[in-house]
Amino acid sequence: MNDGYHLRAYLLLMFTTWCWGLNAIFSKLAIDQITPMQLVTFRWLGVVILLLIFARKHVIRDWPILRRHLPFLVLMGSCGFTLFNALFYVAGHHTSAINIGILQGAIPIFVLLGSWLLLRQRITGLQGLGVVLTLLGVVIVASSGNLSGLQQLAINRGDLFMLIACFFYAAYSIGLSHRPNVSALGFFAGVASIAWLVSLPLVAVETYLQGWQSPTLTGWGIALLVTLLPSLVAQIFFIQGVSLIGPGRAGVFVNLVPVFASLMAVLFLHEAFETHHALSLVLVLGGIWLSEIGRPGQAR
Numbered sequence: 001m002n003d004g005y006h007l008r009a010y011l012l013l014m015f016t017t018w019c020w021g022l023n024a025i026f027s028k029l030a031i032d033q034i035t036p037m038q039l040v041t042f043r044w045l046g047v048v049i050l051l052l053i054f055a056r057k058h059v060i061r062d063w064p065i066l067r068r069h070l071p072f073l074v075l076m077g078s079c080g081f082t083l084f085n086a087l088f089y090v091a092g093h094h095t096s097a098i099n100i101g102i103l104q105g106a107i108p109i110f111v112l113l114g115s116w117l118l119l120r121q122r123i124t125g126l127q128g129l130g131v132v133l134t135l136l137g138v139v140i141v142a143s144s145g146n147l148s149g150l151q152q153l154a155i156n157r158g159d160l161f162m163l164i165a166c167f168f169y170a171a172y173s174i175g176l177s178h179r180p181n182v183s184a185l186g187f188f189a190g191v192a193s194i195a196w197l198v199s200l201p202l203v204a205v206e207t208y209l210q211g212w213q214s215p216t217l218t219g220w221g222i223a224l225l226v227t228l229l230p231s232l233v234a235q236i237f238f239i240q241g242v243s244l245i246g247p248g249r250a251g252v253f254v255n256l257v258p259v260f261a262s263l264m265a266v267l268f269l270h271e272a273f274e275t276h277h278a279l280s281l282v283l284v285l286g287g288i289w290l291s292e293i294g295r296p297g298q299a300r
Contacts (some may be wrong), residue, residue, distance in 0.1 A: 009240075009244035010253075013253035016253070017256040019237075022230065027100060028097045030219065034219030037203040038091045038219075039085075040089065042195065042223040042235070042245055044225070046232075047196075048196050051185070052189070054157050055185040058186040061187030065181065066186065076179075077191040078136045079171045079175070080173070082171055082198040083196075086163045086199070087164055098277055100162055101261020103166060105138075107254075109134045109287065109291065110167055111173045112130075119174070125294070131287070133283045135287075140276050140279055151204070165299075169199070185236075188239075
């Protein structure tokens with residue numbers, strides 16, 4: 001494989017992770033513009049419409065197989081897309097975009113632990129150390145650097161929502177190893193359709209509790225950008241990146257999400273990047289790096 005393919009893959013994957021980091025910024029900008037459940041619903045409705053327009057051949061061809069795996073699709077769409085996004089956007093009302101970005105770094109560690117528990121995949125010593133470092137980084141950012149606050153369980157509610165969201169996305173990631181033998185676009189369309197359908201009861205409950213709050217013009221703009229960038233373009237680019245350099249190498253780029261989210265939170269939202277954020281980011285990224293180089297196939 002020549003350098004041109006590598007460069008193309010790197011650019012695709014960097015843009016992908018930038019889009020996913022940008023989602024943390026959207027979660028803050030959406031406050032008072034569009035409600036969390038509306039954003040989830042309109043996001044996946046937009047994706048479904050676009051996929052049916054541009055990828056309908058994949059959907060039609062793959063539908064007989066997808067139909068036989070509907071329970072699996074429901075589980076994947078609910079965990080990986082609907083519940084993850086719902087908790088993600090609710091978290092934006094209670095914590096900073098920097099925290100949201102850094103806490104997303106827990107996803108690879110949750111995947112590692114879940115694979116060990118459910119799939120009995122071996123964890124090496126380096127991977128174990130990576131888990132400890134990453135979890136320490138998560139604890140530091142969740143406690144705002146005040147570890148004594150943990151004794152009084154003084155953890156930000158938004159950080160807790162974000163950690164639960166990471167758990168759901170990790171479950172989705174583990175489930176991908178069992179996805180049916182269909183095209184990536186066909187599978188994505190099926191899961192996105194389920195995600196939209198599952199989001200409808202959530203927006204109904206939100207409306208019942210709070211009343212219908214019509215999105216502002218800015219809110220509709222955020223919904224459009226979330227549909228196009230983190231949801232559609234990023235997913236397609238990630239699929240292309242994986243096809244060029246493989247899932248193992250492509251997965252490492254996901255580590256850039258906390259970095260991009262933190263940088264954009266400082267630049268666009270003027271959030272303060274404090275010492276405990278820097279320490280947490282180093283620990284989370286360091287832990288993920290150790291987990292990567294310590295994989296059984298990589299260990300020496």
